[in-house]
Amino acid sequence: MADQWLQLDDGQVTADDVHQLLGQVNDDHWVTLACVERVVNDPNVQRALLDLGISRSERVVERCTNLIFLSSTLEQKRHTDILVSHFEYEPSDAQMCNLRAVLLRRLDRLHTYVEMQKTFSKRSEMNVDEEMEDWEDDPWADGNAEHDVDRSLRSDFSESPLPVSLSNFLRNDLLHSACEIAAMEAVDTVRILLKRHTTALWPARFIIWQCIPEYVEPSLCRHLFPSLDNSTNAEAVPAQDSWRPEADFVELPETQTALRNLHGVSFLQFHDSAEALPVVPVPHALTAMELSIWYKTRVEAVISSTGMIDAALSVVQHGAAQGLPSLDELGEDLSLLSRLVYDAPHRKDDQEDWTLSSWCSMQPADIVKAYLAYSTPETLARDIWRLVMPYLYVLEARAERSGNPDPSLLTRILYNYIMTTSLDNVAAIFEASKPTLPAAQRIIKNDEDMARLALACLYGSSSLDEWATMSSIFECLPAWEVSKDRGDDAASTTIISLGAFVTPSTNRPLATPNDLLVFFHPLSFASLSQALDILDVHLESGEILSRWNVPTPLRWFLQSSGNVNEQRAWANRMVRHVAKKGAQLVSIGNWEWLLKDMLKLTGSGDSTARGAFCLLTREEVTTIFLSGLLSSGSEWTQSHEFDTLTTNRACRLRHCKINALWFS
Numbered sequence: 001m002a003d004q005w006l007q008l009d010d011g012q013v014t015a016d017d018v019h020q021l022l023g024q025v026n027d028d029h030w031v032t033l034a035c036v037e038r039v040v041n042d043p044n045v046q047r048a049l050l051d052l053g054i055s056r057s058e059r060v061v062e063r064c065t066n067l068i069f070l071s072s073t074l075e076q077k078r079h080t081d082i083l084v085s086h087f088e089y090e091p092s093d094a095q096m097c098n099l100r101a102v103l104l105r106r107l108d109r110l111h112t113y114v115e116m117q118k119t120f121s122k123r124s125e126m127n128v129d130e131e132m133e134d135w136e137d138d139p140w141a142d143g144n145a146e147h148d149v150d151r152s153l154r155s156d157f158s159e160s161p162l163p164v165s166l167s168n169f170l171r172n173d174l175l176h177s178a179c180e181i182a183a184m185e186a187v188d189t190v191r192i193l194l195k196r197h198t199t200a201l202w203p204a205r206f207i208i209w210q211c212i213p214e215y216v217e218p219s220l221c222r223h224l225f226p227s228l229d230n231s232t233n234a235e236a237v238p239a240q241d242s243w244r245p246e247a248d249f250v251e252l253p254e255t256q257t258a259l260r261n262l263h264g265v266s267f268l269q270f271h272d273s274a275e276a277l278p279v280v281p282v283p284h285a286l287t288a289m290e291l292s293i294w295y296k297t298r299v300e301a302v303i304s305s306t307g308m309i310d311a312a313l314s315v316v317q318h319g320a321a322q323g324l325p326s327l328d329e330l331g332e333d334l335s336l337l338s339r340l341v342y343d344a345p346h347r348k349d350d351q352e353d354w355t356l357s358s359w360c361s362m363q364p365a366d367i368v369k370a371y372l373a374y375s376t377p378e379t380l381a382r383d384i385w386r387l388v389m390p391y392l393y394v395l396e397a398r399a400e401r402s403g404n405p406d407p408s409l410l411t412r413i414l415y416n417y418i419m420t421t422s423l424d425n426v427a428a429i430f431e432a433s434k435p436t437l438p439a440a441q442r443i444i445k446n447d448e449d450m451a452r453l454a455l456a457c458l459y460g461s462s463s464l465d466e467w468a469t470m471s472s473i474f475e476c477l478p479a480w481e482v483s484k485d486r487g488d489d490a491a492s493t494t495i496i497s498l499g500a501f502v503t504p505s506t507n508r509p510l511a512t513p514n515d516l517l518v519f520f521h522p523l524s525f526a527s528l529s530q531a532l533d534i535l536d537v538h539l540e541s542g543e544i545l546s547r548w549n550v551p552t553p554l555r556w557f558l559q560s561s562g563n564v565n566e567q568r569a570w571a572n573r574m575v576r577h578v579a580k581k582g583a584q585l586v587s588i589g590n591w592e593w594l595l596k597d598m599l600k601l602t603g604s605g606d607s608t609a610r611g612a613f614c615l616l617t618r619e620e621v622t623t624i625f626l627s628g629l630l631s632s633g634s635e636w637t638q639s640h641e642f643d644t645l646t647t648n649r650a651c652r653l654r655h656c657k658i659n660a661l662w663f664s
Contacts, residue, residue, distance in 0.1 A: 001025050002034075010040050010167075018048040028056040029092055032099045039106075039167045043114055046166060050107045057100035060093045061249050083258035094262055097250040104251065106170050108243045112196045113162070113169050116181075116189045120162050162189070175204050182211035187220045194224070198240045203281035206294070214302040218314035225298075225315075226291050228322040235285035292326050295319035299330065303356050309338045312356070329398070333359060336391050340367075344387055345374040364395060368417050377424045381432035384443055388414070411449070418444075418453055419460070419513035423469045426457050430476035447478040451528045452520040455535060459502065459558060460513030464551040467543045474539055480529045494519050494527070495534060495610070499562055502555040511555070534610045537603075541612040544597045550574045557612060564615040571598060571613050571621060575628030595625050 005021045025031050035053030040046050067086055068079050087094035162169075163184040169177050174193075178201055182190045190208060194201050201208065205226070212221065229236040249255060286294070295315060302312040313334040320327040337359045362370070371387040372380065392410040399406045418426055433444035444450050454477055458470055498519055502511045523531060538557040545551055550573055560566040578594055598621050603611035613621055 002030070005034065010038065013038065013040055013042075013045055015045050015048040018045065018052055022049075023052060028059060029096060032056045032096060032103070036099050036102055039170050041166045043110060043117075043166060046110055046170070047107075050103050050110065053103045054100060054107065057096050057103070060096040061100065064093065064097070064255075065249055079254045080258045080261070083255060084261050087258060087262055091262075094259060097255060098259060100248070101250045101256075104244075104248055108196070109170055109174070110166070111243045112193060113166055115196070116186075116192050117162055119188045119192060120186055162186075174200055175207065178204075178208045179211040182208050183213065185213055185216050187212065187216065187224055191224045195238065195241050196243065198238050199242075202238065203283040206282055209298075214298075214305045215308060215311065218311055218318055222318055225318060226286065226294060228288055228291060228324055229285075230323065232285070233288050235287075235291055237285050288324055289326075292319065292324045295324065295327060296330060299334070300356060307353055307355075309334060309341045309354070313338055332394050332398075336367075336394060339387055339390070340371055344371050345376075345379065345383065347374055350374075364391075364413050365416050367391060368413060369420075372417070372421075372425075375425075377428040380425050380428040381443060384414075384429070384432075388417075411446075414443070415449070415453060415517075416514070419457055419517065423457070423461060423463060423466050423473070426453075427469050427472045427476075430454070430473050434476050435478045447480075448525060448528055450477055451532055452517060452523070455520045455528075455531055456513040456517040458535065458539075459498070459555050460511060460516045462510065462553050462555075464553065465546065467539065467546055470539055470542070470554070474532075474535065477532060480525070480532075492530070494523060494531065495558060495561060499558045499560075503559050537610045541601055544601060545570075545574065545612060548574055548578060548594065548597065550577050557610070560612070561610060561614075567613045567615050568620070568624070571601075571616060571624050572628070574598065575625050576631075579628040579631055591629060595622070598625055 001021050001024045005017070005025075008017060008021075022031055022034060025034075032053045035049045035056075038049055040049070064083065064086065067082055087097075162181070163186065164172075164177050164180050174197060178190060178193050181193065190212070194205065194208070209221075209225065212224075218225075227236045228234070295318075298315050299312045302308060302315060313331065316327050316331040316334055320331050333356065337354060337356065340359075341354055359367070368388050368391070371391070372383055375383040392413060395413075396406065396409055399409060418429055429443050430450065433442045433450060435442075435447055435450075439445055444453065454473055458473065461470075463470075498516065501519070502516070504510050520528070520531070538554055541557060542552070542554055550570070552570070556570075560570070575594070575598070598613065599618055601612040601614075602616055602618055602621055603614040
C-alpha cells in the first residue's frame with residue numbers, strides 16, 4: 001500500500017486513494033508524515049489527507065496528556081519539564097506533535113481557503129457578467145461567438161477562482177499569501193483572511209493594506225481599513241474568529257516551549273506570522289493621531305500614484321467619519337481640490353497634474369486664479385459662485401476656528417482677483433454685482449467698493465481698444481444722488497496726486513490697480529461720486545481719441561490733468577494724424593466732426609471739467625485744427641478758397657476770432 005501511494009502523483013490522488021491506500025498503512029508516524037508531505041489543490045482530497053493525519057496523531061496526544069495528568073503539580077514549568085523529558089526519551093512523539101501542529105494549521109487554512117473561494121467566486125461572477133454585457137454590446141460579434149466567449153470566461157473562472165492555488169496557500173507563509181491576494185484587489189477575501197487568522201496577521205496589517213492598489217474604490221475597504229474604538233480612543237482591535245475555539249494540546253504554550261527546548265531533533269517549520277518576513281510588525285493598537293497619520297499617508301499614495309482625487313477624498317471621509325483628529329481639514333482640502341480637478345473648466349490639452357502637496361503650497365490668490373483660469377466672461381460669475389465662494393468660506397471658517405477671525409478675508413482675496421484679471425472678466429463680475437440685484441445674488445455687495453474697484457481697474461489698465469468694455473463696467477456702477485454742497489475736494493486732490501503717481505519713471509514701473517486702490521480707499525461717499533463723474537468724462541474722452549486713431553490709456557488723463565503742454569501736444573497729434581490722411585477725408589462732415597470733438601474735449605473752457613484738452617481754450621484748439629487742416633492739402637480747403645490762405649492768414653483769422661463765425 002505504501003509503495004502504491006508513493007507512486008501516485010499529486011494530481012492523481014483522490015479521496016478514495018487516501019482511505020484505501022494510505023489509510024491501510026499501520027505505521028502512524030509514516031502515515032502522518034505522508035499526509036504532511038502531500039499537498040494537493042483539490043480541497044476534498046486535501047481535507048481527507050488532513051483528517052487522516054490528525055487522527056493518526058491522536059495516540060501521541062493521549063500519551064502526552066496522560067503524563068501531564070499523572071504529574072503531582074499543576075505548574076506550567078513542571079509540565080514543560082515533563083514533556084522535555086518525555087520527548088528526549090521518545091523523539092518520535094516530539095516529531096508527531098510537530099506534524100500534528102502543522103496539520104491542524106493547514107486544516108484551518110483549508111477552511112479559510114474554502115470560505116475565501118466562495119467570496120471570490122461571487123466577485124468573479126459579477127466581473128464576468130459585466131464583461132459579458134460589454135461583449136453583448138459588441139456590434140462586430142455574432143451570436144455563436146458570444147456564447148463561446150461566455151463559456152470561455154466562465155470556464156476560466158471555475159478553474160482558478162483565487163489568485164493563489166490551494167497548495168501554495170497551504171505551504172507559503174501566510175503573510176505572503178495575504179499580500180498576494182491584496183494585490184489582486186480581492187478586498188473581501190483579505191478581510192476573511194484577517195478575521196480567521198487575526199493573531200498571526202494583525203501585527204502585519206499595515207503591510208497587507210499597503211499591498212491593496214491605490215486605485216481600488218475606498219468604499220470597498222471600509223470594513224478592512226483601521227477604525228477607531230471610541231471607548232479607548234485608540235485603534236479597534238478585532239476579536240479572533242478562529243476555526244477552533246480552543247487550542248489543541250500541541251499548540252499549548254508549554255508544549256511549544258518543550259519542543260523548542262529540545263536539542264538534536266529537527267522539526268518541520270510552519271510560518272504563519274509576520275515574523276517570517278523582513279517587515280516591522282505593529283502588534284499594538286495605534287493611537288488616534290497615529291491612525292490619522294496612516295490615513296494621510298494613504299491619501300498621498302493614492303494621489304501620487306493614480307491622481308484620483310475623488311478616491312483620496314473617499315479615504316479621508318472614511319477616517320473622518322470615525323472621529324479621527326485632523327482629518328476634517330484634509331477632507332476640506334481634498335474636496336476643494338476635487339472641484340478644481342473635476343468641476344473647474346479646463347482645456348482639452350491641459351495636462352497639469354494636481355497633487356495635495358502642490359495644493360497646500362499655493363497661496364489663496366493663486367488657487368482662485370487656478371479655479372477661474374479657463375472661465376469665459378459668460379461663465380465667470382457662475383464659476384465664482386460654485387468654485388471660488390465655497391473655497392473662501394472654508395478659509396473664513398478656518399480662521400475663526402484658529403482663533404484669528406479675518407472678516408475681510410473673502411473680499412480681500414476676491415478683490416485681488418478682480419484687479420488682476422482682464423477687463424472682460426471685470427465687466428462680467430460687475431454685471432453680476434449690479435446694485436439692482438438682490439444682495440444675496442451680488443458678487444460685490446458693497447456699492448462703495450464697486451466704485452473703488454472700478455476706478456482702480458480702469459485707471460490701472462493699459463488697454464487702448466476696450467472702451468466699450470470699460471463703459472459697460474461704468475454702467476454697472478451705482479448712481480448716487482449727491483448734492484453739490486455735500487461734495488468736497490478730496491476727489492480732485494486724489495486725481496491730482498494720482499497724476500504724478502501713475503507717471504512711469506526709471507525708478508517706478510507702471511502703477512497697478514492694487515497700487516491705485518490705496519488712493520481711492522479713503523474717499524468718502526461724496527468724493528467717490530465726484531470721482532465717478534470725472535471717470536465718466538475721461539471715458540468719453542478716451543472714446544473720442546480712439547475714434548480718431550490716437551488712443552491713450554485711461555491713466556493718461558490723470559497724468560495730463562495739470563499739464564497744458566501735454567494736452568497741447570496730444571491735440572496737435574490728433575489733428576496731424578488726420579491731416580496725414582487728408583486726401584481720404586474729402587467730406588466736409590469729417591472735418592467738422594473732428595473739430596467738434598476737439599472742442600468737446602476742452603470742456604467748454606472749464607478747466608475743472610477734466611476733459612482731455614480742458615487746459616486749452618477753444619481758440620487755441622481752433623488754431624491747432626486750422627494749422628493741421630491747411631497742412632493737409634485737402635480738396636475741401638481748396639474748394640472753399642483756403643488755397644490762398646497762408647499760415648499768417650490763418651493767424652490773422654484767429655485774431656479776428658473767425659472761429660466765432662464758423663462755430664457760432
